[in-house]
Amino acid sequence: xxxxxxxxxxxxxxxxxxxxxxxxxxxxxxxxxxxxxxxxxxxxxxxxxxxxxxxxxxxxxxxxxxxxxxxxxxxxxxxxxxxxxxxxxxxxxxxxxxxxxxxxxxxxxxxxxxxxxxxxxxxxxxxxxxxxxxxxxxxxxxxxxxxxxxxxxxxxxxxxxxxxxxxxxxxxxxxxxxxxx
Numbered sequence: 503x504x505x506x507x508x509x510x511x512x513x514x515x516x517x518x519x520x521x522x523x524x525x526x527x528x529x530x531x532x533x534x535x536x537x538x539x540x541x542x543x544x545x546x547x548x549x550x551x552x553x554x555x556x557x558x559x560x561x562x563x564x565x566x567x568x569x570x571x572x573x574x575x576x577x578x579x580x581x582x583x584x585x586x587x588x589x590x591x592x593x594x595x596x597x598x599x600x601x602x603x604x605x606x607x608x609x610x611x612x613x614x615x616x617x618x619x620x621x622x623x624x625x626x627x628x629x630x631x632x633x634x635x636x637x638x639x640x641x642x643x644x645x646x647x648x649x650x651x652x653x654x655x656x657x658x659x660x661x662x663x664x665x666x667x668x669x670x671x672x673x674x675x676x677x678x679x680x681x682x683x
Contacts, residue, residue: 542585629679637672
């Protein structure tokens with residue numbers, strides 16, 4: 503049985519149970535955060551690197567977590583920011599344009615042995631990689647993580663209306679891509 507977040511946070515703040523509580527937080531959220539990051543950065547190894555950075559930031563910042571939001575909202579925000587930072591660093595490291603970086607992400611999807619070219623999931627992943635960064639993020643949070651707009655608004659610090667519009671535009675672009683490819 504999983505321990506409630508409030509209890510985990512209380513345990514984390516006690517020196518004798520800090521490490522155990524952190525391990526439980528990792529167990530509870532690692533998979534969800536991994537897939538959230540993976541959908542943004544595409545590559546498995548990159549996702550693991552980003553996730554490691556996420557948990558380092560969580561370890562360093564959890565004592566100061568004010569509980570203004572739910573723990574997973576705070577974790578998703580860190581994971582989102584770390585993923586965006588990673589993608590930004592990738593752009594800066596290369597002298598190629600953002601379109602080339604996005605094409606590179608799409609090529610990673612094509613090259614991934616887990617994807618079958620005849621499957622709709624493969625086309626969906628390709629379509630997602632064609633989206634602008636914000637639409638990709640909103641689509642992934644809504645479609646895969648089934649995150650409510652209210653929660654997404656807190657994670658991304660954006661209005662619910664803007665998020666709904668981004669999701670709507672993303673869905674239309676994905677439908678168009680799948681229909682034409």
